[in-house]
């Protein structure tokens with residue numbers, strides 16, 4: 001894909017925008033237990049799809065940094081380093097892994113349906129593994145309880161959000177709104 005001197009600014013703008021959108025996704029918050037329903041993962045997957053693995057992870061890193069220094073960007077308007085080490089900390093760190101894996105779907109030709117779904121779902125599986133494992137140890141739960149509180153309620157919702165992120169990512173690429181992926 002052709003790059004110009006403005007490409008870096010374009011990429012930086014999209015990286016900051018995706019970090020802000022992940023924060024906006026945290027405002028959609030339904031507290032159903034220690035792990036709330038939220039829209040963060042839709043924007044995390046989208047960050048990977050539109051920015052690729054490195055910049056997708058950078059957008060998540062910016063988001064986590066904003067939360068760690070005190071901006072109320074985590075689910076339910078929470079913030080602080082303490083929250084990163086709380087029960088949902090595995091999900092928060094897992095967002096970076098999710099963006100990296102989803103970002104592997106992005107090529108210079110865009111995001112194919114197959115790559116979008118394969119990498120989107122793989123990333124989601126890794127996110128749930130990290131989230132559930134940390135939830136289990138931080139609350140001293142059994143694996144069954146960690147599955148019931150941290151995975152089962154979100155699986156279908158996660159598949160829907162991943163699919164919507166593939167659709168949105170493909171739309172943004174086709175609209176010519178995105179910077180070169182490399």
Ligand SMILES: O=C(O)CCCC[C@@H]1SC[C@@H]2NC(=O)N[C@@H]21
Nearest residue numbers: 036037038041074075088091154
């Ligand atoms: O404390 C936070 O800000 C992180 C919340 C994590 C919510 C997880 S992400 C995967 C799963 N899907 C949801 O809608 N909620 C959980």
